Amino acid sequence: MVGAIQEPGLLVLVGVTHTDTRAEAAKLAAKLWGLRILHGEKSCSDVSAPLLVISQFTLYGDARKGRRPTWQAAAPGPVAEPLVEAVVAELRGLGAHVETGVFGADMRVSLVNDGPITLVLDV
Secondary structure, rough: OOOOOOOOEEEEEEOOOOOHHHHHHHHHHHHHHHHHOOOEOHHHHHHHOEEEEEOHHHOEEEEOOOOOOOOEOOHHHHHHHHHHHHHHHHHEEEEEEEEHHHHHEEEEEEEEOOOOOOOOOOO
């Protein structure tokens, strides 16, 4: 096991596209840290909830044509990895406890969802 959180927090799947920037990484981190979606309309910053941040290029998958998705909209590793690391660094700079996966690894991710909420944040 590489990264895990045991107490209530957020599982964050981060997808990076070709035009994303460090400024957007910082904006995403601030949004994640302050988003009021935990029990009692609290944010991670309100209750010091941890975040598990995992790079996920497949978020940019496009399966509109044919039977095989394409990931052309996903940034390549040398572009994406520093931006995912920037999100993590920004969160830690805000005071967050952040766990991570391994960039580009084949991972098994388990989630116990406490409530019916999954969001797509596009900053």
